[in-house]
Amino acid sequence: MTKPIAFIDLKAQGARVRDRIDARFKAVLDHGAYINGPEVAELEAALCAFTGASKSLAVANGTDALIIPMLAMDLKPGDAVFIPAFTYNATANAVLLAGATPVFVDVRGRDFNMDPEDLERRIEETGREGRLNPRLIIAVDLFGIPADYAAIFPIAEKHGLTVMADAAQSFGARWQGRWAGGIAPVTGTSFFPAKALGGYGDGGAIFFRDNDLFEVCEQIRWHGTDSARKESVRVGMNGRLDSLQCAVVLEKLAIFEDELRRRRAVAAIYNERLLPHADPQQFGDGGESGWGLYTLALDNRDAVQAALKSDGVPTAIYYPQPLHRMRAFQAYAPEGGLPEAERLSGRVLSLPMHPYLTDDQAHFVCDRFIAAVSSPPA
Ligand SMILES: Cc1ncc(COP(=O)(O)O)c(C=O)c1O
Structure with missing residues (x-):
């Protein structure tokens, strides 16, 4: 072997996109709109075109991409959110930071993803116990492999629950001809540099098939303000992604x-x-x-x-x-x-x-x- 093997080779990728990113950075420095510059809407449109989502929001990181939709759902500490026990800690952190209670579900040995049989068992058990109110399932596409949506969607429907996809690791995955981001009603992804689609810093995006949540998520991302940015209409946060990061992700999306x-x-x-x-x-x-x-x-x-x-x-x-x-x-x-x-x-x-x-x-x-x-x- 002549060249050492890298686990993930961001240097080789960086050399390939360097000129285009330099040009993009120059454009941002020239227009000076570091926050909410034209690259933000350009990235959101490009992400929708790629994934088939009807709307998307660029956000500060993949954890915010999960927290913001959960805040929009107005979850309470008595609300149960079903998540796989074998995932990155951010999935569980997001549930707790959004003010809900995680219920851990076992995974399957074949795809390492949430086991739909165990999911149903835990939803029923939670209902019987009566301590928590089942609200949401977060299906994680671990390591890039889509969760078993064919089994999970009917379970959610039967029990009146919403499904959110944690696609932090699965940008580029497909399920039944749909790209990650266009599969679940709402999806969060991460642009952490080591992800398949990564930035040069932290970043993430929320994708919507279900537009009901979109407007509220947009407000939460920008301190809970209305679109005129005149009034707080709800409690929000600074969940924005800056123009420079959007510029990087745009060039990485092109390849x-x-x-x-x-x-x-x-x-x-x-x-x-x-x-x-x-x-x-x-x-x-x-x-x-x-x-x-x-x-x-x-x-x-x-x-x-x-x-x-x-x-x-x-x-x-x-x-x-x-x-x-x-x-x-x-x-x-x-x-x-x-x-x-x-x-x-x-x-x-x-x-x-x-x-x-x-x-x-x-x-x-x-x-x-x-x-x-x-x-x-x-
Ligand atoms: C499954 C999963 N969910 C959520 C996240 C959170 O993403 P971020 O690190 O961008 O906040 C990650 C990040 O590594 C992840 O792997």
Whole structure:
């Protein structure tokens, strides 16, 4: 291997878009509208055109992209929000910061996403107990793989609940021909630099299929003011995304589909070669990953990770602990635990995944992975 393998290669991508971003930055510095410049509306329109969402709002980060719609739903501490236990902590933080109560749901070993059977069981149990009022399901598209919307939407409808998608990791994923952002009534995503579509700092967006929430979210994003910005009509926050970040995301969006093709090619090599040796995260019928990360599950994970490290293959563990085991959220841990979320946290390993990996590098990762899983633990 001549070039070292990067887990995510923002430098290679940066070199590709540098001239266009320089020109964009110059334009922002020239017009001077650092907040709410023309790049904001331009990005929102481009995001709608890409995802098929009817409206979108650029916001300060992916956590705000979840909090703002929940504030718009006017959730109360007695309202239950059902979230998977195996996700990034921001999903649970957002629920609590929006003033509601998280109810953790177990995940499935096949797609690592929310288990619809466990979801229904917990909705019914919550209803029977009567302590909390079931309101919302947040379906997380973990590592880029769409949640099982075919099962989740009917459950939500049956129980009168809303579905919000946490697509922080899944920009570029598709489900039944719809892009992430155009699947659920409301969706939040993140433009954290390491995401498949990232900025050069924090950022995020909310996507709407259901326009009812749009106007209220727009007000909340701008300190709760009306469109004339004269009066506070509700309690809001500073949830805006600035013009410079919007300019970066616009230029990254312009190369996104080309990058996605490379991510898919790398994933195809990994899938074909590694399926016999581990349990890669899989998606169901009608789903397609955005390949934010490539993650598989295996029993001797820590030994394999150490062997790969010594072979120059960087890897990461997302996530070493399920949320209900973390101190901040233990108070919401269900009795009896969540067995699959607990099992996965001891087995998952994410391999290098980015559009600038060559086929040779992807094969090298596979060679070293297969050697590592095949050699007996020291
Ligand atoms: C599943 C999930 N939800 C929400 C977020 C929050 O995004 P941000 O870091 O932009 O606030 C992240 C970010 O990493 C995430 O992975």
